[in-house]
Amino acid sequence: MADVQTTSQAILVVGGGMSGITAALEAAEAGYDVVLVERNPYLGGRVTQLYQYFPKLCPPNCGLEINFRRMRQNPKVRFFTMAEVASISGREGDYDVTVKMAPRYVNEKCTCCGKCAEACEAEIDNPFNYGMDKIKAAYLPHEFAFPMRYILDPSIVGTDQGKKCLDACEYGAIDPDMKETTFDLKVGAIVWAAGWNPYDAAKIDYYGFGEYKNVITNVMMERMAAPNGPTGGRILRPSDKKEPKNIAFIQCAGSRDENHLPYCSGICCLASLKQTTYVRERKPDCDIAIFFIDIRALDRLEDFYVKVQADPKVAFIKSKIANITEDEGTGNLILEGENTRTGEQILMNFDMVVLATGMVPNRIELDAAPDVTHDEYGFFTNNPEQPGIYGAGCVRTPTDVASSVQDATAGALKAIQSIARR
Amino acid sequence: MENKVNYDPSFAEEVFRNVDAGDEIKMCMNCGVCAGSCPLREHMDYPPRQIFALIRAGKREEVLGSQSIMLCTSCYTCAVKCPRSIPVIDVMHGLAHYALKQGYVPRKDTAAFGGEFWKQVYRLGRIDEKDLPRRVFFSGGLIEGVRAMLNFMDIGIKLMLHRRMKLLPERKIKGIQSLRKMLDKAERLGKGGAIA
Ligand SMILES: Cc1cc2nc3c(=O)[nH]c(=O)nc-3n(C[C@H](O)[C@H](O)[C@H](O)COP(=O)(O)OP(=O)(O)OC[C@H]3O[C@@H](n4cnc5c(N)ncnc54)[C@H](O)[C@@H]3O)c2cc1C
Ligand code: SF4
Ligand code: SF4
Ligand code: SF4
Ligand code: SF4
Numbered sequence: 001m002a003d004v005q006t007t008s009q010a011i012l013v014v015g016g017g018m019s020g021i022t023a024a025l026e027a028a029e030a031g032y033d034v035v036l037v038e039r040n041p042y043l044g045g046r047v048t049q050l051y052q053y054f055p056k057l058c059p060p061n062c063g064l065e066i067n068f069r070r071m072r073q074n075p076k077v078r079f080f081t082m083a084e085v086a087s088i089s090g091r092e093g094d095y096d097v098t099v100k101m102a103p104r105y106v107n108e109k110c111t112c113c114g115k116c117a118e119a120c121e122a123e124i125d126n127p128f129n130y131g132m133d134k135i136k137a138a139y140l141p142h143e144f145a146f147p148m149r150y151i152l153d154p155s156i157v158g159t160d161q162g163k164k165c166l167d168a169c170e171y172g173a174i175d176p177d178m179k180e181t182t183f184d185l186k187v188g189a190i191v192w193a194a195g196w197n198p199y200d201a202a203k204i205d206y207y208g209f210g211e212y213k214n215v216i217t218n219v220m221m222e223r224m225a226a227p228n229g230p231t232g233g234r235i236l237r238p239s240d241k242k243e244p245k246n247i248a249f250i251q252c253a254g255s256r257d258e259n260h261l262p263y264c265s266g267i268c269c270l271a272s273l274k275q276t277t278y279v280r281e282r283k284p285d286c287d288i289a290i291f292f293i294d295i296r297a298l299d300r301l302e303d304f305y306v307k308v309q310a311d312p313k314v315a316f317i318k319s320k321i322a323n324i325t326e327d328e329g330t331g332n333l334i335l336e337g338e339n340t341r342t343g344e345q346i347l348m349n350f351d352m353v354v355l356a357t358g359m360v361p362n363r364i365e366l367d368a369a370p371d372v373t374h375d376e377y378g379f380f381t382n383n384p385e386q387p388g389i390y391g392a393g394c395v396r397t398p399t400d401v402a403s404s405v406q407d408a409t410a411g412a413l414k415a416i417q418s419i420a421r422r
Numbered sequence: 423m424e425n426k427v428n429y430d431p432s433f434a435e436e437v438f439r440n441v442d443a444g445d446e447i448k449m450c451m452n453c454g455v456c457a458g459s460c461p462l463r464e465h466m467d468y469p470p471r472q473i474f475a476l477i478r479a480g481k482r483e484e485v486l487g488s489q490s491i492m493l494c495t496s497c498y499t500c501a502v503k504c505p506r507s508i509p510v511i512d513v514m515h516g517l518a519h520y521a522l523k524q525g526y527v528p529r530k531d532t533a534a535f536g537g538e539f540w541k542q543v544y545r546l547g548r549i550d551e552k553d554l555p556r557r558v559f560f561s562g563g564l565i566e567g568v569r570a571m572l573n574f575m576d577i578g579i580k581l582m583l584h585r586r587m588k589l590l591p592e593r594k595i596k597g598i599q600s601l602r603k604m605l606d607k608a609e610r611l612g613k614g615g616a617i618a
Contacts, residue, residue: 206459206503256451257505293453322458322503337458343472345463 017045019393020193022408028076092388093422103178105152119168133230189415194362244351255358265358442516456500466490
């Protein structure tokens with residue numbers, strides 16, 4: 001199915017988040033052929049799961065929509081979803097790449113009529129909402145998905161449920177015989193823009209994530225605040241679906257910690273500041289406490305910090321929380337620590353806790369790949385000994401969208417130079 | 423400028439030079455996890471973070487005269503959690519040894535507390551937060567003990583409300599025998615608590 005002819009003049013971009021999309025478009029608009037591969041069934045990466053962007057509090061979808069339009073208009077970019085790189089060999093100007101594509105079981109005839117989902121009774125954990133709700137096993141990944149096309153979960157393919165979906169589709173869009181496919185590419189340069197994963201909060205055992213229901217993470221909070229999220233945009237405690245009267249944000253949950261991620265994840269202070277506005281616009285009487293080591297809102301982003309500081313309902317308490325216990329009867333959480341400004345012990349009770357977890361970069365983990373270099377924390381470093389393959393965005397440093405986009409533009413230029421050198 | 427306050431790093435330098443593991447505090451980022459998790463924090467005049475901050479502030483008397491450095495029982499709670507991997511225990515012990523060398527002595531109640539803490543770990547393999555103060559208070563005699571205990575009631579009730587102090591006496595942990603072997607060895611090595 002994938003008939004992809006490329007030459008050593010083409011550029012491969014791995015990862016279709018804001019960084020990858022930017023690198024692909026910048027290179028294509030400069031006249032180069034680009035192939036973009038994305039593992040998810042849709043493009044956009046992690047920002048598709050954010051409710052709003054700091055500091056302007058605008059929805060990520062407008063920016064994404066503009067980029068998707070640029071992509072549709074530009075025949076120089078070809079993109080593949082549910083696709084991953086299986087191997088890379090060669091060197092600058094002359095790479096051979098194998099791409100592996102997982103079957104979607106739904107072809108381009110899909111009109112998104114939704115009949116398959118209606119017919120399907122099987123449900124799966126919804127990956128888009130970090131498992132906070134269930135979704136039919138025949139589903140659209142999310143309402144703004146690009147490409148706008150349904151997908152069948154492999155668990156129902158070849159079962160009664162799969163048959164029901166097949167029978168329900170009036171457009172011949174479901175194809176249970178789809179198989180994993182691979183195809184080979186020749187490219188002259190590669191941009192690695194595979195982004196990040198949230199740090200696994202369960203590893204910070206003294207915060208009880210996974211054990212105490214009302215301890216959630218910042219990425220889950222983004223989904224809760226989103227109208228197309230698991231709670232329809234309402235902020236509710238997972239244990240009893242009640243509106244919390246007070247919420248604690250714990251900064252540096254797993255970041256700046258030699259036992260977890262030794263580095264600062266860069267964006268989680270701003271993310272929590274932003275999330276206080278989510279809470280306040282929905283529940284003006286909800287009290288919020290932010291527990292921090294120090295707030296890292298740099299340059300122009302400090303204005304946003306100052307704005308949130310002025311909110312009388314938001315308390316800033318200088319303390320890295322040392323322990324959380326759950327009150328079994330109420331599901332409330334008891335936070336312990338030391339207020340390092342006053343030296344007083346903290347023993348406070350909250351309805352809900354949000355852990356500001358950090359970012360872990362997606363490294364190149366392939367059996368066959370050129371020797372790329374990473375820093376001591378696993379972030380991609382551009383290796384002068386290995387020109388031709390460049391990192392872009394959060395694989396290089398944990399950062400926000402604006403910086404990722406800048407970095408990806410730089411990555412595209414480097415890739416173009418690699419081709420021009422040949 | 424009048425009212426100028428000079429920054430005096432001399433005590434910090436003294437600590438870096440003379441105290442075992444003393445230079446580790448350079449890594450401290452003042453986060454408060456140690457102070458917030460130390461099981462003895464209610465009994466400490468300055469929990470670990472404050473000790474480190476005082477060293478930086480040049481407060482020699484407060485630090486070397488502090489009962490906290492004598493009280494630390496090497497329970498490791500702080501050390502396993504410290505985000506900067508600072509061997510908090512080694513620093514606390516280093517400071518205690520240095521203070522003793524400089525002629526500072528632990529107060530009577532501190533010594534009694536440390537002794538009881540040690541015995542209880544030996545007996546149960548854990549700390550019974552209700553029983554520990556009782557034993558400490560009565561180590562000075564009955565009347566004094568009752569008075570001290572009444573003073574402590576407030577904290578006890580607060581702790582109980584937060585389920586930190588259980589109403590029933592703590593039971594022994596599994597594998598107490600092997601823990602005791604370890605403790606015996608530690609004692610032989612002369613590391614059994616800061617005041618040993
Ligand atoms: C709680 C939270 C809130 C945030 N809020 C904001 C905000 O308000 N404003 C802001 O500017 N930033 C915010 N950020 C940061 C923002 O999410 C990142 O800057 C952005 O996602 C970076 O984009 P990226 O393309 O580098 O990575 P990603 O978004 O992670 O995209 C990487 C893409 O690569 C794909 N991929 C991964 N591995 C492979 C592979 N092997 N093969 C193929 N594809 C692969 C992934 O599926 C993904 O689609 C927030 C972050 C967090 C944690
Ligand atoms: S796969 Fe068929 S039934 Fe399902 S949404 Fe697409 S067109 Fe409709
Ligand atoms: S951005 Fe803030 S919360 Fe995130 S690691 Fe850095 S200091 Fe901690
Ligand atoms: S936990 Fe470590 S870094 Fe934090 S205050 Fe204590 S010693 Fe310093
Ligand atoms: S090791 Fe000492 S300072 Fe650290 S938590 Fe235990 S008693 Fe407190």
